[in-house]
Amino acid sequence: MTRSDGNAAYIAGMRPQDILLPAAAGLCCKPGGFHIDPVRPVERAVITHGHSDHARAGHGAVLATQETLDMMRLRYGENFAGSTQAIRYGEEIRLGDVRVKFHPAGHVLGSAQIAVTCKETCIVASGDYKDASDPTCTPFELVPCDVFITEATFGLPVFRHGDAADEVRKLLASVALFPERAHLVGAYSLGKAQRVIKLLRQAGYDAPIYLHGAMETITHYYQSRGIELGELRPVKGVKKAALAGTITLAPPSATSDLWTRRFPDPVTAFASGWMRVRARARQRGVELPLVISDHADWDGLTATIGATGAGEIWVTHGQEDALVHWCRSKGLKAQPLDLVGYGDEEESETPVQGEAEA
C-alpha cells in the first residue's frame, strides 16, 4: 500500500472519493456495495459501534463486531436486521471490489475503525475513537492509511481531557466530604457508565454501586463479557435514607428530573467531555462536572491524524472547522465531510442541542 503521499492513490487510478462518498443514507462505498454507519435503512451496512446514532435498526445485512451486534440485539430486539455477520479485530474480508478490515477504536466495547482498501488506496473510517486508556474496551490501534476519516466531537483546542482517574478521585473526595448526601452520576448508558464504574473500582471503591433501570441491560452485558464491575444494585425500591453516602449511575436526563427526589440531598455529577467547559456544566445544573470522555480530545485527534501518515483527512461530526484548519496548517489536505444524523445517541438523554454522547 502507499504511504503518506496521497497522490500515489491517484496515480493508481482510483480517487478516494470513488471508494467512499457521503450520501443521504451515510458514507457509501460503491465498489463494495455497502454503507458505513448508515442513518437510514440500507441493504448492506457496516457498523463501527453500538451507539444508537451509528447503529440503527432496519438494515438488510449488518457486518459488525460480535459486541456491536449483541448490543444492537439488546436494544432493538432479535429482528433488528435481515441478517448479521460478526467480524473480529484484525480480520479482513472482501466485499465487492474492496477489502474491509476491522481495528479497535478504543471508544466503547466492540467499537471498531473500518479500513477499506481498494487497489492500492486505503481509507480508514475511524467512527468514534479515543486514544486514552479505558479498562472496559480494547485499546485504540493506529492504522496507517492514505485517507483518514476522523470525528471532531472535541475538535477545538480547549478540549483537553486529562486523566479520567483524577476525575474519579474528585468524585470520591466529594463522597467523603458529603457522607450524608447521595451522589448521582449522569453517564451515557453504553460505555461511559461502565467505564466510570470500572474506574471507581480501580480507585479502590468497593461499596455497592447503584444503577438506574436504564443502565442495567448494557451493564450486565459488559459483565457477561468478562468485565469485572463489582457489586451492582438496582436503585429502584431502595429507601431514601439508605442512599446516603452512595453512588448511583443514571442516564444524564434522569439526573435533573423527578426521579432525583428519591435521593437524600443529591450531588449531581455528570461524566462527559463537555464538562470541560464551565458554561456547559452550569447550563445543565451540574454541581460536580467530571471530565471523562469516550472521544479523543484535541491533542488526541491531532496526534492521531499525524501518526496515521495519511495525506488527506476527512473531518466529520463535530467542530470540523478548527480541525480542518489545523490539518491544512500542517500541510495536510483536509475537508469537512458532509454527514448528517450523528451525535444524537440516546435521544432523550441529550436535551442540549448538538451535544453528542461524549
Next chain:
Amino acid sequence: MNRFAELLDRLAYEPGRNNKLRLITGYFREVGDPDRGYALAALTGALSFKHAKPALIRDLIASRTDEVLFGLSYDYVGDLSETVALMWPKRVVYDNQSLLGHPSPPPSPARGEGAQRGAAQQTRFKTDSSLASDGRTSPTVPSPLAGEGQGGGHSGRDPNESIHPSNHNNPPPPTLTEVVTTLRTLGKTELPKQLERWLDELDETGRWALLKLVTGALRIGISARLAKTAAAALGDKDPHEVELIWPGLIPPYLDLFAWLEGRADKPVNRDPAPFRPVMLAHAIEDADFAALDPADYIAEWKWDGIRVQAVAGRDERGHVTARLYSRTGEDITGSFPDLVPSLRLPGAIDGELLILREGRVQSFNVLQQRLNRKVVSPKLIKEFPIHLRAYDLLGDDENDLRELPFAERRERLESFIKKLDDPRIDLSPTVPFASWEALTAARADPASAGAGEDADAVEGVMLKRRDAPYLPGRPKGQWWKWKRDPHIIDAVLMYAQRGHGKRSSYYSDYTFGVWTAGEGGDELVPVGKAYFGFTDEELLQIDRFVRRNTTEKFGPVRHVVHEGDKGLVLEVAFEGLQRSPRHKSGVAMRFPRISRLRWDKPPKEADRLETLERMLKAEAAEIEV
C-alpha cells in the same frame, strides 16, 4: 495554587450555602499557613494588587496559539479567562515541518512516535522523572479483552505520552502565597513574563483561577461574610467573634488561624473604628402580641433605607478615624464620603442611611441611585444628599454601651446626637403608644402619628424591649419588626424554570405577568420573577401544574398556559416598584414573592399593568431631579 483553584472550581458549581461552608472550612482545615490566609483574603476581597487587563491576557495567548483556533475556541467558550486556561499550550518544541514529508510510522503508538516524535525525544527524560515525583502512574490493569483483538494496538496512554501537553510537568506550580506576594511587588512590565511562567506551571483549573484572580473577577458567589463564617467554623467559633476582630487583621491572618485552632489567644482588634456585629429583629406575628406587655417596649419607625453602623474612634496619635459599615460588616465608607466629616465624635451609631431633600426623607428608589456606584461624583453627592438617622448607640468614646439596657442607651444616644449637633445626623423619633391598638393605628397611618412628611419612607414599626442589651445576631423576644403590609397584585403564571441545587427537579422560578392592551386585544406582559414565598406543599402543587400545562419548552424554561380562562393566578407581594427600561413592561418590582395561590381566580380577572403604573407615578418625580 492548584488546591485553591480546586476550591474555587467546586464553589462555582455548588448552590447550597451550607455545602459551600463545608467546602471552604474543609479547605482551611487541610491547607496550612500562609496559603489558607491568602485564600481567605481572596474570598473576602481583601487582596490588593494591580489587576491585569484582558488585553494583556489576549496578547499572551496570541503569542502561543494559532489565531483562527483561538477565535473559534473563544466563540465556543465565551469567557476569555476560561478559553485561555483551557487551550494554553505547554512550552513544547513542536515539529513544525510538514507532516507530509515524513515516512509513515510503524503501526504502533499514536503518540510519541508520530506527529510529536521530535518533541518526544527532547523531553522524554524530564517527563519520566516528573511523572515519578508526581506520584501519577497510569493504571496498567490489563484489558479483559486483551487477546481478543489482534495485537498491535497500543495500551492506552503510556508514560511516554506524558509529553501530551495536557499533562503537567515540572517545575512545581506556584503556591497561592507566591502568586499573591509576587503580584504585590511586581512591576507592570514584568507582569506578562511572570504570568506566562505561571500559566506554564499550573494545570487547567489552576490557570483558570489564576486568570480570574489577576483580572480581579472571581465572581463565584461567595460573600465575605460566608468566607468568615467558614473560618469561624474551623474553631467552632461564632462568626460574630471573627467579625468583631476582623478590621484589625491583615492577610495571611496567621494570628486568626492560630486562635481558631486553639494555639493562641484571640487577636486583639487594634482598629480605632471597629465594626460591632449587629443586633437583628424577628418579624412579629399576630399571635405574638398576646404574650407581650406594651409597657416593656419602645417603638420607633422602621425606615426604608440601609442599615448602617457609623463608627468613629481615635488612633494612637489621637486622630479621629471614621468608618461606615453595612450590616454585614462590609466597609462602605468609600461610597459615602459626604457623611465622613459628620462622624467627628468618637462613638458607634446604629442607624439608617437615607436621602434627605429639604428635610424630607426620600423613598428607597431615590436612595438606590447612590448604591453600588464605582465613582461617587460631586454631582451625585449634591443631588442625593446622604443622611444618617440614628436609633442606637453602641459605644460612646471609649465606653462600650452594649451591655446597657436599651432605654439607657437611648438616653445616651439622645445626648450624643445633641452634642454632635450635625445637620446630616439626627435622631429617629420614638412612637408613643399605650396599647397595641394605638400602635396598630400609628402603623396604619404614620403621617398623623408623628412621621409627618416622612411617612412614605416608613415601612412599619420596630419594637425594642426597654431592658434589652445589644446582642449580636437575632436573639429571641428582644427586638421585633412589624412591617407595613406589602403591595399585593394578582398576576398570571407565564413561564417556569427549574431551580438549582435541592430544587433542581422542581419548577420553582416563576415569571408572571399582568394584562395590558395589545394589538389584538388584551395580552399578558411579564412584570417580574419570583422563586420563594410559597410553602413546600404549594411548590409541589405549582410544579405539578407546570408539568401538566406546559405548552412549549425552551431549554430549561417552560411556557405555561396563560389565557383568559386557562392558567394559574399567583398573588404576588412586593415592597416597591421602579421604572425599568430593561423590562418589556417598563416596571421592576422590589422583593417580589408568591404570597398565595389563587386557584379560585380565572386569569382574566388578574390585575392590569395600569394598576402598577399608577403606583409608579407617585414615586417617579422623586428620582428625576
